[in-house]
Amino acid sequence: MAELLDDDTIESRLPEHWHLDGDEITRTYEFDDYLEGVAFASEVGEIAEEQFHHPEIRIRYGKVDVRFTSHEEGGVTDQDIDMAERTDALR
Numbered sequence: 001m002a003e004l005l006d007d008d009t010i011e012s013r014l015p016e017h018w019h020l021d022g023d024e025i026t027r028t029y030e031f032d033d034y035l036e037g038v039a040f041a042s043e044v045g046e047i048a049e050e051q052f053h054h055p056e057i058r059i060r061y062g063k064v065d066v067r068f069t070s071h072e073e074g075g076v077t078d079q080d081i082d083m084a085e086r087t088d089a090l091r
């Protein structure tokens with residue numbers, strides 16, 4: 001079981017454009033059209049399956065919100081930071 005990170009540690013390790021929102025980290029990505037966002041969400045799903053660590057993804061026209069938390073630990077862990085970095089690497 002991964003260790004929960006405290007808010008200061010999270011803030012210091014969050015990649016650019018990511019925000020801490022309660023027990024979750026989140027980023028909104030922007031796209032030129034809806035289907036680009038859908039394709040991106042699918043790619044995020046692929047790495048989530050590879051890493052077995054799954055985000056909440058909200059798709060709307062031109063924007064996709066990605067939200068990570070470690071459900072079993074009840075907060076943000078290294079896995080969530082790692083997944084944020086992997087998600088950014090898709091762009």
Ligand SMILES: C[C@H](O)[C@H](O)[C@H]1CNC2=NC(N)=NC(=O)C2=N1
Nearest residue numbers: 052053054055069070071072073
């Ligand atoms: C039941 C539980 O969700 C699963 O064991 C795995 C799969 N994906 C997961 N994803 C996330 N974000 N947190 C988890 O704790 C987690 N656990």
